Amino acid sequence: MTASQELVLGHADDWRIGFIGAGRLGQALAWSLSKAGLKVVAVHSLIQAHADAMTEPLQGCVAMSAQSVVDTCDVVFLTTPDSVISATCDRLVWRQGQAAVHCSGVTEVDVLAKALACGACIGGFHPMQTFGDPHAAVSSLPGCTITLEAQNPGLMQVLLELTQRLGCVANQLPAGMRGRYHAAAGYTSQFINAVFDQAVCLWQTWGASEEQALRALLPLAQGTLSSIERVGVARGMPGPVSRADLSSIEKHLRAISPMGQEMLHFYTTLCMRTVALAEQAGGIDETQATQFRALLQQAPGH
Ligand SMILES: NC(=O)c1ccc[n+]([C@@H]2O[C@H](COP(=O)([O-])OP(=O)(O)OC[C@H]3O[C@@H](n4cnc5c(N)ncnc54)[C@H](OP(=O)(O)O)[C@@H]3O)[C@@H](O)[C@H]2O)c1
Structure with a gap:
């Protein structure tokens, strides 16, 4: 595993953000980021119709293969179920200068080891909110706490900026505490x-x-x-x-x-x-x- 280099992405309005997994959280987060003026440009999901439905309200956003999402974007959210985050990340070729981020509360960030080995930065971005109905979640997200994890200071700045743009409160978790942290949320x-x-x-x-x-x-x-x-x-x-x-x-x-x-x-x-x-x-x-x-x-x- 190689350490990623400092992440330098320029102005937040120019970040190209992508999603792999068009489920409840993926939709709500993508729509919320877009509403906050950020560019969500690429989506992949297992079922094409689900990716299409997620892109529909997002101007300039296109459904594409998972590898194309990685190739296109600066920040890629892996919003699949927890059980397949690692395998999904492993199948893809990542590059230096981009970030792979999952949104799980309980899964350690090192499941994204393949991305790190390719030179990308890896992190966690866990909104402490329930995402049953993604449309309702867009309204309930502002004001919530988002737990951030990133060893790379550049990525931490990116995650803090996203949190702030969503109108949420940032929480940083010491390493190794995800089990307790997620149990507490339960x-x-x-x-x-x-x-x-x-x-x-x-x-x-x-x-x-x-x-x-x-x-x-x-x-x-x-x-x-x-x-x-x-x-x-x-x-x-x-x-x-x-x-x-x-x-x-x-x-x-x-x-x-x-x-x-x-x-x-x-x-x-x-x-x-x-x-x-x-x-x-x-x-x-x-x-x-x-x-x-x-x-x-x-x-x-x-
Ligand atoms: N839901 C919540 O309240 C909540 C709250 C906080 C954090 N989270 C976290 O958010 C993440 C996503 O949870 P969720 O509730 O949004 O799950 P979800 O509604 O089940 O959605 C998961 C999505 O991932 C897609 N998917 C599954 N396997 C895939 C693969 N191999 N490649 C690409 N896409 C794949 C599915 O695609 P298709 O639809 O196309 O089949 C589905 O749309 C998890 O890490 C979870 O822990 C969820």
Whole structure:
């Protein structure tokens, strides 16, 4: 593997940006960069129709082979699924003076070793946002954090400029932290779904629909998020444990017990964590925390 040389690309408005992978993130990012006045000029995807659909709103952007994207562009985003980033990069011939960048949160940047060996710079550009609907994601991207990784200072400057043009906030990650970093993101993305699922299951036991449950639960969740934003994780925590209300938790445990071990175990595990937070926030003292822990440990699912 050879070290790449300093990347010197001139003015951002002149950078030729390309994408390999016309999926949810690729589309949203390409459209957002174009909206920010940057030149997205080339796209490749496995299915030609998908590449065409991505290029359609992009003036001057052409669908082409993956190698042609690399040959044409200064900055190439590999926006394939994580499992094929490395193989996709390996199949291509890269050159000095360009950058290969992936957008995965958990995949190490060294999967782009082939590009580095060819003299290109390699980096990571991971937007901390979900990209279900690419059109909606164009609106939700500004203000988000993008985690950047690049050993080459020239490429880091390029990634910082792209982040700034997107109206996003840059975050730089120490090497070797991607596993933890991505797991942390999971708590505030897909684990929210897991928690909502439990709440909706309880509503469904008295015949309410998921829609009815969400109508009631979403504003509650949004209130909690605002509270965290205002005063932090521990002090922003609502609920019976924060108020030292042991009897409410006893009632919850009795009500949830018939729902099965798995649900009870999940409840007691989460509740145990809230005891530590309430203690940290000063809402309960050590004796009260011990009482909560004893109650939760006695619950059958624990
Ligand atoms: N989605 C998110 O919320 C999100 C958030 C942050 C980061 N990311 C990261 O963004 C990257 C892309 O994720 P995604 O959600 O956009 O995936 P996706 O919607 O599944 O899209 C992946 C695209 O890659 C294309 N593709 C697959 N194999 C290919 C190959 N060998 N050569 C060229 N193109 C290929 C597919 O092409 P066809 O459509 O033509 O078959 C598809 O359009 C991943 O690294 C992921 O970790 C995603």
